[in-house]
Amino acid sequence: MTAINRPGPGKGPLPGTGGDLAACLRLVARGDADAFDAVYDLVVPSVFGIVRRVVRDPAQSEEVTQEVLLEVWRNASTFDPGRGSATAWVMMLAHRRAIDRVRSVQKESERERRAAAADVPFDEVAEAVESSLERERVRRCLRSLTGLQRESVTLAYYGGYTYDQVASLLGVPPGTVKTRMRDALIRLRDCLGVTS
Amino acid sequence: MDAISAPDRARFERHLAGCAECAREITSLREATARLAAAAAVPPPPALKARVMAAAAATRQRPPAAEPEAAARGWRARGWRAGTWRPRTWPGRRGRLALAAGALATAAVAAAAVVFGLSNGSMHDQLTRAQASSQQVAAVLTARDATMMTGAVKGGGTVTIVMSHARRELVFTAADLHALPGARGYQLWLIGPAGDRAVSMLPPGRHGMTGPVIAAGLRPGDHLALTAAPPGGTPYPAGPMMLDVVL
Numbered sequence: 001m002t003a004i005n006r007p008g009p010g011k012g013p014l015p016g017t018g019g020d021l022a023a024c025l026r027l028v029a030r031g032d033a034d035a036f037d038a039v040y041d042l043v044v045p046s047v048f049g050i051v052r053r054v055v056r057d058p059a060q061s062e063e064v065t066q067e068v069l070l071e072v073w074r075n076a077s078t079f080d081p082g083r084g085s086a087t088a089w090v091m092m093l094a095h096r097r098a099i100d101r102v103r104s105v106q107k108e109s110e111r112e113r114r115a116a117a118a119d120v121p122f123d124e125v126a127e128a129v130e131s132s133l134e135r136e137r138v139r140r141c142l143r144s145l146t147g148l149q150r151e152s153v154t155l156a157y158y159g160g161y162t163y164d165q166v167a168s169l170l171g172v173p174p175g176t177v178k179t180r181m182r183d184a185l186i187r188l189r190d191c192l193g194v195t196s
Numbered sequence: 197m198d199a200i201s202a203p204d205r206a207r208f209e210r211h212l213a214g215c216a217e218c219a220r221e222i223t224s225l226r227e228a229t230a231r232l233a234a235a236a237a238v239p240p241p242p243a244l245k246a247r248v249m250a251a252a253a254a255t256r257q258r259p260p261a262a263e264p265e266a267a268a269r270g271w272r273a274r275g276w277r278a279g280t281w282r283p284r285t286w287p288g289r290r291g292r293l294a295l296a297a298g299a300l301a302t303a304a305v306a307a308a309a310v311v312f313g314l315s316n317g318s319m320h321d322q323l324t325r326a327q328a329s330s331q332q333v334a335a336v337l338t339a340r341d342a343t344m345m346t347g348a349v350k351g352g353g354t355v356t357i358v359m360s361h362a363r364r365e366l367v368f369t370a371a372d373l374h375a376l377p378g379a380r381g382y383q384l385w386l387i388g389p390a391g392d393r394a395v396s397m398l399p400p401g402r403h404g405m406t407g408p409v410i411a412a413g414l415r416p417g418d419h420l421a422l423t424a425a426p427p428g429g430t431p432y433p434a435g436p437m438m439l440d441v442v443l
Contacts, residue, residue, distance in 0.1 A: 029260065034251055040245060048244075049236035065240055067250050073252040077260040084223050091230035103331040138235035158231050182225075189228035 022079075027194040029077035038072055043087070044069070047094040054098035054160040064101050068094045099160040141191035147185035152177050239337035333408050336360050336367045349373060349422060350438045359443060364414040366443070369407035370398065376424050378397060383425035385433050386411055397429050398422075418443045 021042050027035030047068050052061040071093055079089050142150055148170065155166045163181070167174040261341035291367040334359055336342060345357045359366035368384060376382065384395040411420065422429070422439040 030258055033253065036248065040248060045237040046233045046241050046247070048240035049238040050233035052238065053288070054238045056406070063245055064241060065244060066251060069248045070251055070255055074255055074257050077258055084226055085230070088223075088227045088230035091233040092226065094233065095229075104335075134231070134234045135237065138231055142235070153232070157229065158236065185225040185228055188231070189224050192228055192231050 021090070022081055025072075025086050026077050028073060029079070030092045032093055039072060040069060043072070043090045045096075046087075046091060050091065050094050050158075051098040053158045054095065055101050060101060062100075062155050065094075067181060068097050071097070095157070102133050102160045137192060138188075141188050145187055146180075148172070148176075149180045149187070152181045153184045153188070223238075251311055277339075294397075332365070332410055333367050336363055336365050336410070344443060345443075347439055347441045350436070355422075355439060355441070357441060359414070361414070365410060365412045366414060366420070367406065367407075368395075368409045368411060368420070370401075371406070372404050373398070373406050379427050380424045381427065381429075382438065383423050383429045383433075384409060384411065385423065386414065386418045386423040387421050387433060388415055390415035390418070392433055393431075394429055394431070397425065414443060 014149065021039065024035045024042065024137065028039055040071065044065065048065045051064045053059065055061045055064055068090070072090055079086060083089075106112045142153075145153065151164055151170055155161050155169060156163070159166075160170065163174050165175050166181075167177045341362045342358055342360050345359065347355050347357070349355060349370065351374045353370055355368060355370040357366050357368055370382075373382060381400075382398040384398055386393045386395060393413070396409055398406050398409060400406075419443045420443055421433060421437050422441070423433050423435050424438060425434070
């Protein structure tokens with residue numbers, strides 16, 4: 001399948017590849033291995049990145065990343081462009097599987113210890129990643145949030161905690177966390193210029 | 197963000213189904229959320245790609261959706277690929293799957309109760325509670341090869357075990373365990389040819405019910421055992437066995 005417009009190696013995984021990714025997924029749904037190869041290249045840095053953020057353990061992160069990619073391969077036909085972008089679909093699968101993994105495998109005590117290290121995870125994220133425009137943008141937008149908003153979002157998304165766990169970690173009522181998280185996501189959406 | 201618990205999610209999805217405005221907002225927020233993953237992007241080890249490609253080549257794809265009942269298809273799909281594969285798509289479908297999982301778990305418990313001649317209400321309640329407590333528990337209870345066993349604890353109390361050899365996991369619950377003297381508690385063990393492994397100290401009982409506790413990594417020839425242990429447990433099973441169940 002030569003019609004696929006593959007990104008160059010220096011190009012970030014997101015954005016601007018959303019259209020390509022959706023096109024690739026349609027081909028993957030028909031069993032096109034070349035298209036799947038392209039999908040892998042497009043999504044794997046973000047998938048592995050978020051999985052590793054949530055799961056932490058490198059070996060398990062590779063396992064989960066493989067599960068996510070296989071899920072993409074297997075369920076490509078169920079991707080519905082009417083319900084969101086291909087990128088959002090894949091990242092949701094990735095995040096969900098990562099969270100499933102930590103919630104099922106990790107003992108509470110380990111999670112609690114991890115919480116102590118989860119202080120300002122987005123800075124840590126930023127350190128670990130090579131410079132990219134998208135990362136800078138997300139980082140700038142994260143910085144525009146209030147402290148509680150940012151902590152709620154980072155603990156829930158990168159830490160894989162539930163609302164209730166975030167609330168107890170931050171020492172605020174669960175209702176407050178839900179409100180802050182929603183406010184934070186709306187602000188992020190507007191800051192990032194998400195249109196769909 | 198997947199930060200809501202299963203019952204909340206089910207309620208939430210019922211609400212979403214009737215609220216187009218909310219659904220639009222959720223979609224846009226989900227897009228924003230996906231961008232958070234980009235901020236964490238980091239290349240995986242290069243060797244991963246070959247593994248993924250090889251695994252994909254050996255994995256059957258799901259046919260395009262034509263049937264309206266996605267949940268049923270999901271379950272069939274799960275059936276033919278026994279193991280850890282759990283088909284997932286969008287949350288709506290996932291929600292129905294989760295509900296189906298819950299229903300199935302309850303059905304499995306009820307069926308097991310019939311098969312094993314258990315009319316004991318508390319045991320049933322206990323397992324129903326167990327299945328609600330976590331996906332992992334539900335996964336064991338709904339495993340195709342799930343089997344249920346009960347045993348009596350020396351000194352009082354009964355235990356109920358639901359085990360899946362395929363998952364190499366079991367769910368342990370206990371009813372009416374007697375309080376142990378001093379600060380001692382019950383420690384759960386897997387004991388067998390592969391070595392003795394401490395599973396965990398049992399959490400304190402609530403209303404006479406203890407658990408559920410998951411024991412993973414079952415090996416052939418394992419026994420499940422309980423000992424009375426000082427707080428924090430012992431590194432090796434010590435003292436008399438309060439329970440010994442051949443798995």
